[in-house]
Amino acid sequence: MSTKKKVLLKVIILGDSGVGKTSLMNQYVNKKFSGGYKATIGADFLTKDVMVDDRIVTMQIWDTAGQERFQSLGVAFYRGADCCVLVFDVSLPSTFKSLDSWRDEFLVQASPRDPENFPFVVLGNKIDLENRTIQSKRAQQWCQNKNNIPYFETSAKEAINVEQAFQTIAKNALAQESDQDIYNEFPDQIKLPGDNKLNNSDAGCSC
Amino acid sequence: MNTNLIEDNKCDDQNMETENWNVELSGEIINSRQYTNENLEGEISNLTKTLNSTLNFVENEEIYWQTWEWKSKQHIFILSSAGKPIYSRYGNEDDLVTLFGVMQAIVSVVLDSNDELYFIHTSNKHFSFLRKESLLLVSVSQLPSNSDLSIMRLNYIYNQIISILTLTQLTRIFQQYNNFDLRRLLSGSERLINSFIDFTENEPGFFLNSVECLPLSSSVRDNIAQAIISSCQKIRNLLFAILLAENQLIIIIRMKKYFLLPSDLHLIFNLVSSSQSFRTAEGWTPICLPYFDASGYMQAHVSYLSEECQACLLLLTVDRELFFILSEAKQKIVEKLDRNALLQQIKEAMKKPKIFASEFNVPKLRHFIYKNKNTNQFVFPQYEVPYHIPEKQNSLLLLYCQLCQQLNKPFTSLKLLFQQLKTETVLGWDTKGIELYLIFEPFVTKPEAINAVNKLLKYIKKDEDKLFIVNSPTF
Secondary structure, three states: OOOOOOEEEEEEEEOOOOOOHHHHHHHHHHOOOOOOOOOOOOEEEEEEEEEEOOEEEEEEEEEEOOOOHHHHHOHHHHOOOOEEEEEEEOOOHHHHHHHHHHHHHHHHHHOOOOHHHOOEEEEEEOOOOOOOOOOHHHHHHHHHHOOOOOEEEOEOOOOEOHHHHHHHHHHHHHHHHHOOOOOOOOOOEOOOOOOOOOOOOOOOEOO | OOOOOOOOOOOOOOOOOOOOEEEEEOOOOOOOEEEOOHHHHHHHHHHHHHHHHHHHHHHHOOOOOOOHHHHHOEEEEEEEOOOOEEEEOOOOHHHHHHHHHHHHHHHHHHHHOOOOEEEEEEOOOEEEEEEOOOEEEEEEEOOOOOHHHHHHHHHHHHHHHHHHHOHHHHHHHHHHOOOOOOHHHHOOOHHHHHHHHHHHHHOHHHHHOOEEEOOOOHHHHHHHHHHHHHHHOOOOOEEEEEEEEOOEEEEEEEOOOOOEOHHHHHHHHHHHHOOOHHHHOOEEEEEOOHHHHOOOEEEEEEEEOOOOOOOEEEEEEOOOOOHHHHHHHHHHHHHHHHHOOHHHHHHHHHHOOOOOHHHHOOOOEEEEEEEEOOOOEEEOOOOOOOOOOHHHHHHHHHHHHHHHHHHOOOOOOOOEEEEEOOOOEEEEEEEOOEEEEEEEOOOOOHHHHHHHHHHHHHHHHHHHHHHOOOOOOEO
16 A cells, blocks of 8 residues: 555435435446436445546545435444535425535534534536426525535436536545644653553463 | 354355345343344345455455465455545455445444444355444454454454554544544554454464463573663663564563563564564664553664574663663673673574474374463474465464364363364363363374373473573563
């Protein structure tokens, strides 16, 4: 393994059932779209390498079913996410309304260090459909109010904006990850507690 | 090690269909059960499918997968509790990102129902899981391996990581950033993990929880100890001086009241054997010994005695400023050893081949292990025919390992074990202060075996103070 590692980002996709999370992911990773709907069982994982500013970034994308099944993964699903993608269906107002609770749920469960600046991305999916009910303006407004979350209108079916959206996801997550300051000034040194015996086990090797 | 793990699951039936699986969980320590939760089914088959496909990938790279070597080896994965890859023994972990996610998901599903996943057995893969506060360690083997041993191995690997980072740092980093990519801190240390896994597969010291000593007459050993003690006497905060001949201990001198356990010594062996740089220049390196104190580092001065005498001296202290003092002490030690012809003695002892089982003239005895339980030291003779080829050595080790596990099973009082197997007759004996494992030709009778034990014990007793470190000198 080389010292210059590729970067790994954990990306989770949230949103109501049927908004097209799995389709978006498939479109992005495999460049294909399957029209039929299949409920996701547990978590689905996909991996994709992208280039962001000369660095190779591996995205580990965690996808989940709408409401009930992901609960079984509990906090592990959210833990340590580098970016959270919120998806709604532009033709279904209820899925847009759910964004608030998805975002809250994420912040509670993942409890990121800096919730205000945690990288979210919102995707309004299915813009290829005729019966659009949530207009761009309304979605943009919501995103602005949440500390300027980037907003993309996508179609997994027509492959519109999918690539761009995920590029932004990777970029924002990477920016966040690079902030980590891991070098503490002094490594921890053990101290001998005077004459007190350390908590050595009795089974000590007397060799 | 958690000795209360659930019973080894017997899943020898090779005719099971590939989709068959069973899972072992244990909510309480002794309570064990087989689990067939419908909710888990999706995840488990997902896991096994993903695993099979990634393992096939490994196979394409021609890494052991189909060979006997692989059959006896385990695949090892380490991941963070967020499901991010940290280490993969084979293959590139960047290519196995999905697999890591699936493993984390499975363990979490079980955890979420207030239970704990330890093992999954499918018809041709056996998984063991060890969950720690910040990490998840997973091993996969093709053979229905000993489950307790797999968990013990994963604990060893975890300790190697603690040894590199300290528990304090590991805990703190994940408390601060639960999305942390631990490879950033471990890069460059993978060789330590690799070689420690090899150690657990190749060295009997691992399952015997013991160390091997370099045979030396007790007067020579005492003189070496004196040379070291007299050169270090005025140095404060010097905890241990350890002299190694590869993976054999020559002497260990300790500060009063402090001891090192074999598993910590194994970490020291591993540090020395996997670092070539100490051969060319004296080293000054932090090392954490988890059983001694997992919270922080000791500082180790590491150097070889001389060009001619390739024994490695470690001086362990808690004082980071002690380098020059220890460097000076080392010079003094070498001078004293040289002056008293002890360097020469060590060199000669290191050149001598290990003892052979055949030199004891015990009829039909092929090989043996003698372990002194009081000092946690053992004797392991040189491999001889028919154990002269690696494949046979490997199965011999596995055989010993099984014997050792059977004799040391918690809550049993098995003292003597005699088995006539297809290719060997084996005897394991646990008696006061000693564990003895003998491997004979097939068709050896019990009286013959007992005779052999008595004969062997007599020989070993005679050489005891040469084969083992009997004194425990202090500064």
